[in-house]
Amino acid sequence: MSHMPRRQRLISALRKTVTRHRLLFAAKTALAAGLAWYVAPLMPGPAAAYPYYAPLGALVSMHPTVAASAKHGLQSLLGLALGIGMAFAITTFAAPTAFSVALVVGLGVLIGGLPRLGSASEWIPMAALFVLVLGDSNAESFSFGYVLQMAMGVAVGFAVNWMVFPPLHLEGIDPALAGHRGALSRQLTDMARAMEESWPPDHEAWASRSGELSATTSAVRTAVLEAELSTKANPRSRRRARRLPDDLAGLRTVERLTFHVQDITDVLASVIWEEGADTVLPEGVLSHLAEALESVAAVIDKWRNDQARELEDQLTDARDRVHALGDAINEAAAGQASVNAAASVAMSLRRMITVLSSE
Known part of the structure; x- marks a missing residue:
């Protein structure tokens, strides 16, 4: 029985590793290396004596995107x-x-530390070492063959990557957005429930979810930026990457929504647990606040979910709920109650509605 969880974890890890993209990338890399080795003996002069550097050049040029x-x-x-x-x-x-x-080696590592060299920094000491040790008295011929074969391998690798199903990493955006949309909605819903419980509330996990929200935002950012990079110099991008500007706009929306949700989280956590912080919520505001939080959570659920009519209905309901919250805050303020915390949350909710409305 103890072996089953380990086996399941291994199978799960293999499924995540051996993806369709990874298999295609491995096949293309193998093809590029084989082609480079086939062409290597045809190189002119002494370069033909160093065919093993050609597949190495193909290998170093193969990356998940054409750019x-x-x-x-x-x-x-x-x-x-x-x-x-x-x-x-x-x-x-x-x-x-x-x-x-x-x-x-020491000088190569030192020079490799210069800015903006990128992966060139790794090859400076290696190339210098190879020429010094392997070239010996024949350093000039060795260097010529080394550079020519590597250059040919790089050219072959790039050509294969560009011509054979050049990768477009667009499919990771929707799952990342859906995951973050769910995290934001769940956060607002959990805070709404906390407003309806006796304080301190029984459910307080929402107060420490800042790291989770940051992680899901980062996942969206990574997915969108990887997709953007994959379209550069890609012959397939004209037909299949028309959605990218919309995805970049979605990323900006996600980051703005996350900022406001984290701000609301900090305010409400301060209201509940920080004594002497002068952050309180008047009793008459709590139910309206819970309804406003839930209504905005519902909007986020429908956002980018191909439910335009339902989204508009939810936006209308959210505006009404937040307006009712504003009236409750004004009434509490007229009764000399402290409303700074409630007003801050209401302002964040209004801004979230504005952001979602402009999408």
């Missing part, structure tokens, strides 16, 4: 050029010794 393939491939070649140049400078006065090896 990343071009970027990392070019950066790798830049690192090679810098490393080879440094190695040539060292070999003019030093043979491959422990000191010269340490010197080229």
Whole structure:
């Protein structure tokens, strides 16, 4: 029995790892490496003697997006050029010794720390070391073959990534948005229930969910930005990425909604648990506040859920509930009650409705 949970976790991990995208990426990488090895002996001059660097070039250029393939491939070649140049400078006065090896590696790592080099920084010490140790007296021919084969491999890798089902990472946006929409709605609903309980409320998990909301917001941001990156230099993007501007607008909406929900959470947590914070809610406001929170939660449930008519109905109801909350706050203020906390929550709810209405 003890092995079952472990087995289930292993199966779950494999399902998350061996995805359709991952299998396609592995197949394309294998194809690029094989093509590079096939073409490598056809390279001119001494380069044909170093065919093993061609599949390496294909490997380093293969990335989940076409733009990343071009970027990392070019950066790798830049690192090679810098490393080879440094190695040539060292070999003019030093043979491959422990000191010269340490010197080229140390200088390569130092130069690799320069800003904006990207993945080139990893290749500078490696290329310098290879030229110094493997090139030896034949450093010029080795360097020529090394660079040419790597460049050919990078070109093959980019071509395969660009021509064979260039990836568009659009399918992760909707699940990420749905997950965050659910988290925001649940947070508002739980706070609404807390307003109806005796204080301190029995259910208080909502007060410590700031990390969860940040995580789901980050998931949306990552999904949208990965999708945006995958459309660059992608021949499929014209047909299939028309939704991206709308998704970027959705990301901005998510971030604004999250800010207001976290602000409401902080205010209500202060009202309930922070003594001496001068944050209170008048008794006559609580039921209206609970109804307003639930109504905005319902709007978020319908937002981006292909239910335009129901969303408009919920928006109308939310406006009415928040307006009723405002009337209750004004009435409490007329009775000399402290309404700062309630007014702050009402203002956040109004802004959330405005944000959702403009979507």
